[in-house]
Amino acid sequence: MATASDDASSAEGASPVLSRARIAYSQCPLCQSPDIPPFGYADCTLHPLYHPALPPQITWCRCAVCAHVFTDGYFTEEAARLVFAKTNATQVVGHDAESQRRISARMVERVASVVKDGEWLDIGFGNASLLFTAGEFGYHPVGVDLRQDNVEALRRMGYEAHCQAIETLDAPGRFSVISMADVLEHMPFPRQGLDAACRLLRPGGALFLSMPNMSSAVWGLLDQTGINPYWGELEHYHNFDRERLYRLLGEHGLTPLIYAVSERYRIGMEVIAVKNPPAI
Numbered sequence: 001m002a003t004a005s006d007d008a009s010s011a012e013g014a015s016p017v018l019s020r021a022r023i024a025y026s027q028c029p030l031c032q033s034p035d036i037p038p039f040g041y042a043d044c045t046l047h048p049l050y051h052p053a054l055p056p057q058i059t060w061c062r063c064a065v066c067a068h069v070f071t072d073g074y075f076t077e078e079a080a081r082l083v084f085a086k087t088n089a090t091q092v093v094g095h096d097a098e099s100q101r102r103i104s105a106r107m108v109e110r111v112a113s114v115v116k117d118g119e120w121l122d123i124g125f126g127n128a129s130l131l132f133t134a135g136e137f138g139y140h141p142v143g144v145d146l147r148q149d150n151v152e153a154l155r156r157m158g159y160e161a162h163c164q165a166i167e168t169l170d171a172p173g174r175f176s177v178i179s180m181a182d183v184l185e186h187m188p189f190p191r192q193g194l195d196a197a198c199r200l201l202r203p204g205g206a207l208f209l210s211m212p213n214m215s216s217a218v219w220g221l222l223d224q225t226g227i228n229p230y231w232g233e234l235e236h237y238h239n240f241d242r243e244r245l246y247r248l249l250g251e252h253g254l255t256p257l258i259y260a261v262s263e264r265y266r267i268g269m270e271v272i273a274v275k276n277p278p279a280i
């Protein structure tokens with residue numbers, strides 16, 4: 001990634017670029033501070049979902065107040081259609097099911113050390129490995145995904161599945177576990193996703209999160225050699241670190257209990273937090 005002080009004017013002459021691909025953040029999406037200077041620029045033209053009508057660069061900002069790092073905006077509907085026109089093969093129900101089951105099992109085991117049973121809601125279930133494995137361990141799994149094909153595939157297998165955003169689910173306190181595996185960094189406004197998860201979770205229930213960890217030393221090593229894939233990641237709006245994520249969870253009445261290294265994607269972290277009981 002180039003730093004904000006580098007010359008970032010090389011995008012001139014890219015005529016097919018949409019006149020407006022992103023809706024700019026006017027304030028930090030986590031703390032609402034308006035002090036959000038650019039932090040750096042990254043080329044995204046080599047990303048598998050890149051479309052030539054999109055800008056060739058991603059601008060990253062860093063909040064001067066809470067230090068959160070995020071893109072300068074989130075995609076308009078028109079731009080999002082171009083980015084998400086292609087479906088990643090790894091997101092199809094049943095993809096690589098046997099090896100994914102082993103990875104998912106280690107995730108479920110960690111959750112089971114906190115909450116042993118009950119209804120498990122998996123947000124953005126993708127290939128459904130985590131959901132299948134949660135069922136195998138005795139949880140009652142329910143899936144939510146924005147890809148209609150995936151939802152229908154899961155329903156055909158007899159599972160409860162919904163094709164809607166988490167914010168629109170109306171089942172307060174229903175779930176013992178909610179998983180958002182590699183989901184939060186894709187949401188334009190993660191606070192809304194966490195608000196919804198807290199509403200759907202019973203007191204004492206567990207929230208499972210995974211995402212890349214920007215404060216990992218490995219992240220810094222990849223930055224040094226210029227091969228960190230996450231600066232050019234078109235599908236992400238946020239780069240969290242453990243510290244900012246923990247503060248965010250605390251602000252939502254969630255207490256982190258377990259930290260682990262995620263095996264799903266590079267430089268990933270896993271956090272399991274519990275919903276605090278209501279204040280007396």
Ligand SMILES: [Zn+2]
Pocket residue numbers: 028029030031032033063064065066067068
């Ligand atoms: Zn902030």
